[in-house]
Amino acid sequence: MSGHSKWSKIKRDKGANDAKRGAIFTRIGNMIAIAARGGVDPSMNSALALAIEKAKAANMPVANIQRAIDRVADKSAAALEEITYEGYGPGGVGIIIETATDNKNRTYPEVRTALTKNGGTMADAGSVVFQFTRKGVIRVAATGEDALLTILDAGAEDAIEEDGEIVVYTDMKELAKVRAALIEAGLMVEDAELQYVANNDVPVDDAETARKLMKVLDALDDVADVVNVHTNADITIELDD
Secondary structure: OOOOHHHHHHHHHHHHHHHOOOOOHHHHHHHHHOOOOHHHOOOOOHHHHHHHHHHHHHOOOOHHHHHHHHOOOOOOOOOOOEEEEEEEEEOOOOOEEEEEEOOHHHHHHHHHHHHHOOOEEEEOOOOOHHHHHEEEEEEEEEOOOOHHHHHHHOOOOEEEEEEEEEEEEEHHHHHHHHHHHHHHOOOOOOEEEEEEOOOOEEEEEOOHHHHHHHHHHHHHOOOOOOOEEEEEEEEEEOOOO
């Protein structure tokens, strides 16, 4: 699966740096505001509960979390839209860009520029997304066969051990349920979210292509309105950081 690439590791490291700058607070705040449309009580709204959990993991202040939730009732606040863009990167890999924006006339040009100035191209709606499946993805701080069996017993579709942790895949509707079952079983859940997971990976084994692709993905991730970036690229070579 395309989660098994250098990009997934860099995103995690980059996220930690973003948290120090405060940039990730804006992104998570938008996620919370959108999730809160389904109800402001996290005990009754699993999407909101997951967004709040992500905010806490990023050390987002409680006041910021509450302000994001309160945007639902604030008639003067600009309405947020969830817009997904599709594109291609170097090597012909597919890229899906999830955004949350209060001004799509600002967001689209910024996404397009990040792609085209770094060797990528925008794609027509539907031309890339069919290569992916929307799934729940959970990262668990555990290793070993016992943990894998516990995870599968909790209702996961698949689980793969890599880099000292286990990446768990679930049906998108079962994400919250499986996450709760893993916590109940005593496992440490580090992250849980919905992602676009590639149906088939596209290997990238050329160093120059891989560097160009990383530049595109990094540029997209730096766009303020971008919430998440997914690719079917599997970068199979080591790159100098």
